[in-house]
Amino acid sequence: MGYKISEIQGKYLSGELRVEDFVKSNFNKIRENDLGSYISLDEENALEIARIIDEKIANKEELGSLFGITFAVKDNISTKDLRTTCASKMLENYIPIFDASVIERLKAEDAIILGKANMDEFAMGSSSETSYFGPTKNPIDKSLIPGGSSSGSAAAVAGDEAIVALGTDTGGSVRQPAAYCNIVGYYPSYGLISRYGVVAMGNTFDQVGLLANSVEDIVKVLNVVGGYDEKDPNSHEGQVDYKLGAYSFIGKKIAIVKDIESFNIDKVVLDDYYRALEDLKNLGAELVEVEIDHLKYANMIYTVLVSAEVSSNLSRFDGIRFGYHDSNYSSTQEMYIASRSGGFGDEVKRRIALGTLLLSSNNDQVRYKRGLKGRKLLRDEMERVLNDFDFFISPTSTKLPNKLGERKDDPLSVYDSGTFNVLANISSLPAISLPIREGISGSIQIISKRFEDEKLLDAAYAFERRQR
Amino acid sequence: MKTLIGLEIHVELSTLSKMFCSCLNEFGSVPNTNVCPTCLGMPGTLPLMNKKAVKYAIMAGLAFDCDIRTDMKMDRKKYFYPDLTKGYQITQADTPIATNGYIEVDSEDGPKKIRIRRIHMEEDTGKSIHTDDGHTLMDYNRAGVPLIEIVSEPDMSTPEEAREFLENLKQRLKYIGVSDVKMEEGSLRCDVNINVVDEERKLKTHISEIKNLNSFKAVTKALEYEEKRHKKMLENGEESFKDTRRWDDVDLKTVKMRNKEEGNDYRYSVEGDIPNLHIEKSYIEEIRINLPELPYQKEKRFKDMGIDEKDAKTLSKNRALADFFEVTAEEIGDPKLAANWILSDLLRRLNEYEMEADEMNLSLDNFINLIKLAEEKVINNNVAKKLLREIFETNEDPRVLVKERGLGQMRDGDALKSIVDEVVKENPQSIEDYRNGKDRALGFLVGQAMKKSRGKGNPQEFNKMILEILEKN
Numbered sequence: 001m002g003y004k005i006s007e008i009q010g011k012y013l014s015g016e017l018r019v020e021d022f023v024k025s026n027f028n029k030i031r032e033n034d035l036g037s038y039i040s041l042d043e044e045n046a047l048e049i050a051r052i053i054d055e056k057i058a059n060k061e062e063l064g065s066l067f068g069i070t071f072a073v074k075d076n077i078s079t080k081d082l083r084t085t086c087a088s089k090m091l092e093n094y095i096p097i098f099d100a101s102v103i104e105r106l107k108a109e110d111a112i113i114l115g116k117a118n119m120d121e122f123a124m125g126s127s128s129e130t131s132y133f134g135p136t137k138n139p140i141d142k143s144l145i146p147g148g149s150s151s152g153s154a155a156a157v158a159g160d161e162a163i164v165a166l167g168t169d170t171g172g173s174v175r176q177p178a179a180y181c182n183i184v185g186y187y188p189s190y191g192l193i194s195r196y197g198v199v200a201m202g203n204t205f206d207q208v209g210l211l212a213n214s215v216e217d218i219v220k221v222l223n224v225v226g227g228y229d230e231k232d233p234n235s236h237e238g239q240v241d242y243k244l245g246a247y248s249f250i251g252k253k254i255a256i257v258k259d260i261e262s263f264n265i266d267k268v269v270l271d272d273y274y275r276a277l278e279d280l281k282n283l284g285a286e287l288v289e290v291e292i293d294h295l296k297y298a299n300m301i302y303t304v305l306v307s308a309e310v311s312s313n314l315s316r317f318d319g320i321r322f323g324y325h326d327s328n329y330s331s332t333q334e335m336y337i338a339s340r341s342g343g344f345g346d347e348v349k350r351r352i353a354l355g356t357l358l359l360s361s362n363n364d365q366v367r368y369k370r371g372l373k374g375r376k377l378l379r380d381e382m383e384r385v386l387n388d389f390d391f392f393i394s395p396t397s398t399k400l401p402n403k404l405g406e407r408k409d410d411p412l413s414v415y416d417s418g419t420f421n422v423l424a425n426i427s428s429l430p431a432i433s434l435p436i437r438e439g440i441s442g443s444i445q446i447i448s449k450r451f452e453d454e455k456l457l458d459a460a461y462a463f464e465r466r467q468r
Numbered sequence: 469m470k471t472l473i474g475l476e477i478h479v480e481l482s483t484l485s486k487m488f489c490s491c492l493n494e495f496g497s498v499p500n501t502n503v504c505p506t507c508l509g510m511p512g513t514l515p516l517m518n519k520k521a522v523k524y525a526i527m528a529g530l531a532f533d534c535d536i537r538t539d540m541k542m543d544r545k546k547y548f549y550p551d552l553t554k555g556y557q558i559t560q561a562d563t564p565i566a567t568n569g570y571i572e573v574d575s576e577d578g579p580k581k582i583r584i585r586r587i588h589m590e591e592d593t594g595k596s597i598h599t600d601d602g603h604t605l606m607d608y609n610r611a612g613v614p615l616i617e618i619v620s621e622p623d624m625s626t627p628e629e630a631r632e633f634l635e636n637l638k639q640r641l642k643y644i645g646v647s648d649v650k651m652e653e654g655s656l657r658c659d660v661n662i663n664v665v666d667e668e669r670k671l672k673t674h675i676s677e678i679k680n681l682n683s684f685k686a687v688t689k690a691l692e693y694e695e696k697r698h699k700k701m702l703e704n705g706e707e708s709f710k711d712t713r714r715w716d717d718v719d720l721k722t723v724k725m726r727n728k729e730e731g732n733d734y735r736y737s738v739e740g741d742i743p744n745l746h747i748e749k750s751y752i753e754e755i756r757i758n759l760p761e762l763p764y765q766k767e768k769r770f771k772d773m774g775i776d777e778k779d780a781k782t783l784s785k786n787r788a789l790a791d792f793f794e795v796t797a798e799e800i801g802d803p804k805l806a807a808n809w810i811l812s813d814l815l816r817r818l819n820e821y822e823m824e825a826d827e828m829n830l831s832l833d834n835f836i837n838l839i840k841l842a843e844e845k846v847i848n849n850n851v852a853k854k855l856l857r858e859i860f861e862t863n864e865d866p867r868v869l870v871k872e873r874g875l876g877q878m879r880d881g882d883a884l885k886s887i888v889d890e891v892v893k894e895n896p897q898s899i900e901d902y903r904n905g906k907d908r909a910l911g912f913l914v915g916q917a918m919k920k921s922r923g924k925g926n927p928q929e930f931n932k933m934i935l936e937i938l939e940k941n
Contacts, residue, residue: 078512091511098505100512197512204740232514233742308737312544315555316509320606336548359546359735368737 100197172421311355529566
């Protein structure tokens with residue numbers, strides 16, 4: 001199941017499939033599935049580019065490495081002339097005048113962007129249920145949530161509505177929906193993929209992540225969108241040109257979570273996890289249970305720091321230069337209140353309020369400062385663990401996807417299932433989520449040292465192939 | 469009673485581009501033409517630090533003898549206002565780039581050190597333009613222009629010291645070339661803090677902050693006004709409040725804007741979009757070595773050249789003027805004479821036209837030529853001074869003018885002698901007066917001689933010749 005870049009491109013080159021026809025079939029699938037994976041479609045433009053690529057193929061012209069590859073792009077990544085809403089009323093009519101760096105790079109390699117994928121509003125949520133445009137359904141079982149916040153990105157890939165998708169991940173927002181839709185989701189080392197043009201949520205946690213049906217496709221896309229970008233001051237030096245196929249688990253020491261059963265994990269997820277660990281042993285890895293002392297604080301550190309960052313990152317939405325503007329006001333202060341109250345949804349408001357409270361000076365920002373300190377302690381601890389071990393492995397999510405609408409009214413629920421996910425974001429470490437078996441099931445997450453993404457992806461590739 | 473005054477000064481750095489994007493940093497452009505997605509705060513944009521701005525901030529720190537921090541971060545200062553495009557200002561909260569400096573000013577009790585607590589880097593905001601019909605228009609050309617904020621300790625005890633401090637600060641920043649420090653264009657902006665302490669009664673007033681002072685005069689006037697107001701409150705035992713006020717230029721008084729307690733909580737947090745800054749010590753040293761000579765250093769050197777203290781101070785105030793002086797002194801080989809010409813005549817012209825030395829038309833060459841003409845007695849001093857007034861505007865070559873107009877001084881001894889004889893003959897009364905002790909009569913006679921020579925004679929020469937006659941008989 002699911003498209004693969006090499007297969008599709010092979011068919012293009014052999015003449016078996018025209019790019020235009022494939023793109024059309026993608027759009028047909030989108031309509032047929034009716035998952036709500038996309039907020040905006042760029043059909044006319046996508047078909048136009050498809051025809052140009054068909055012509056290039058026919059004329060044997062030079063082709064970009066992602067020629068004819070269809071993409072769903074999360075709607076918080078700026079696309080020039082294509083509305084970028086962040087699934088919010090605030091940006092319902094916002095059309096960027098510039099492309100994010102990742103979009104520029106995709107376009108330069110002849111990729112085709114089909115449209116903008118649905119998500120939780122401003123990436124806050126883990127189910128798509130906070131989207132102003134309505135939720136996305138899980139393609140495996142339409143009654144279930146697809147996970148989030150990169151909900152549409154995961155659903156589009158899993159539902160054959162695109163070959164690959166770009167998402168963003170602040171605390172698991174790529175890996176968790178990938179797990180729920182049973183595809184591959186990758187969060188790079190902080191700084192490996194440019195954030196220029198990506199609407200910030202928690203800017204020291206956010207990274208563009210990739211969702212695909214295989215590790216191989218993730219690497220193909222990463223080789224295009226990854227690498228140094230002068231427009232992102234946190235961008236890591238050097239180009240990305242990763243190769244796969246060299247990694248072997250034989251004799252490798254891998255850290256796994258100690259007392260996994262104490263983490264309140266769904267039975268199915270736990271069984272699948274044990275199955276994956278068995279597989280790793282069979283591949284020759286040595287698994288060692290490791291206690292991460294500060295793991296129990298991970299959710300708190302994440303919540304405090306991300307909320308604080310959210311409150312400032314979302315301050316620019318005032319309806320003056322762009323975005324929702326409520327003209328019913330009689331003072332400057334009222335103008336802010338009217339536009340921001342009307343433009344943001346509940347979850348976004350909750351997090352802004354929480355962040356604002358945490359940063360207020362009347363308690364000397366004690367929790368914010370403790371959060372910064374906790375982050376440093378956890379980072380240091382993860383670094384020590386990864387100096388001793390090749391990887392740190394855990395389940396991706398502790399839960400299976402629940403029913404749509406089931407937990408919508410429980411604002412606290414979003415904070416509890418992502419303990420292992422936020423570990424990577426807090427520590428700026430790369431992580432990948434891999435399916436274990438077919439259908440709704442558990443996934444595993446592998447974390448490696450920062451900027452050892454190539455090794456991480458190669459190990460994931462090795463693990464993935466054991467399944468076949 | 470003791471007055472405590474502290475200043476907070478915002479200075480726009482004269483970099484080519486803005487602090488975090490490549491938009492032009494330029495005053496007076498058509499509104500909203502020097503803008504881009506980054507300085508407009510569009511979603512997804514990221515700030516790229518202007519290295520030149522960091523360099524300028526270091527230069528400013530060194531010019532005030534500050535310690536320069538080698539490791540620092542940027543922070544977000546949050547408040548909502550339409551001129552602030554991101555809803556936060558990128559600034560430095562607890563790691564300012566420079567700390568612990570000072571400026572020496574003249575006080576009633578001699579030289580006094582005014583400490584500078586900190587200098588930090590930040591970005592400027594846009595401008596709100598309120599129209600007559602009640603609308604507000606936004607101009608974001610200034611949004612993201614690099615600023616440094618200089619904060620003094622409350623070490624000044626008179627408005628005059630505050631003015632001196634500000635003057636000195638302005639000179640130095642201009643000297644090192646990091647800002648054009650024009651208060652009228654807003655590239656130098658000053659807020660002041662003031663309160664008064666009664667040390668005997670152990671009482672003090674709460675601090676008032678006065679904002680938006682757009683001239684040196686406004687600073688002194690506002691401080692004088694506040695000093696009186698605070699003293700009166702202490703004397704009358706009135707309760708004072710920590711407040712923020714503004715200076716009303718028309719009614720010449722300060723007006724309360726708000727109590728300080730009502731002010732913003734800026735909810736500072738780390739600016740994670742900009743990696744922590746590390747500055748190499750060697751880089752700081754390189755900047756230190758290349759820093760231009762500062763006013764107070766020049767002043768000292770001018771004194772060593774034999775110029776008296778007051779004049780040395782005046783000459784070193786403005787870098788262009790100081791350069792003018794130095795070259796002139798060297799060319800004519802007489803620092804004192806050069807100083808006299810500049811201080812008495814040139815400066816008067818500059819003041820009259822309200823100009824700085826770097827703005828005037830007159831070239832150094834023509835100025836030196838003029839002094840040489842006078843020194844070589846080709847023209848007398850009066851003619852020279854008249855010519856200066858003229859070439860100050862036109863920048864013509866004085867040598868050409870002297871030739872064209874036949875302004876050359878009479879050097880023919882016989883001709884001078886006959887004029888003197890005539891004058892003596894025609895004014896017996898004055899001669900009588902002189903001999904009766906009225907010294908002023910001599911001046912009259914010299915004047916008459918000058919008149920007869922149609923200004924071409926040398927008054928000193930006439931003076932000498934007439935005196936000889938008067939003494940002889």
